[in-house]
Amino acid sequence: MAEPGEGLPEEVLALIFRHLSLRDRAAAARVCRAWAAAATCSAVWHDTKISCECELEGMLPPYLSACLDHIHNLRLEFEPSRKPSRRAAIELLMVLAGRAPGLRGLRLECRGEKPLFDAGRDVLEAVH
Structure with a gap:
């Protein structure tokens, strides 16, 4: 079974995550591997x-x-x-x-x- 965040491209997740607070970025990064990768990509920061x-x-x-x-x-x-x-x-x-x-x-x-x-x-x- 696919992880919840695997349906969205990393670029789309990064665009969303850049608007989150620091605390919310950390929470998003714990959802799944795809979200963790997107939360640490340079575009977010x-x-x-x-x-x-x-x-x-x-x-x-x-x-x-x-x-x-x-x-x-x-x-x-x-x-x-x-x-x-x-x-x-x-x-x-x-x-x-x-x-x-x-x-x-x-x-x-x-x-x-x-x-x-x-x-x-x-x-x-x-x-x-």
Whole structure:
């Protein structure tokens, strides 16, 4: 019996997966082998948005580490007033600095009710 995702070409799955959140991409990759291959293809990761508030706090997902080389434009959201969010942003930026030769654009977005002016300084230092 064929797996559920084998009916759709990888290119079609990649077009769909590129619009999913990081967490949803990970869930899709666990459905079947065809979806796992599509979820890690470079077209899915070219333009990526990651939210440190709900997706990365406390850990860098293993599947993300394998896909960092494919990221060209990253939009990284974090909440400067929350230490776990800042820590996740710093961890990701440090990994990107050493592993993402194709990164062309980086957009840092501070979220939260009252972002502190220098609460994100440690995040900016990770970029240097």
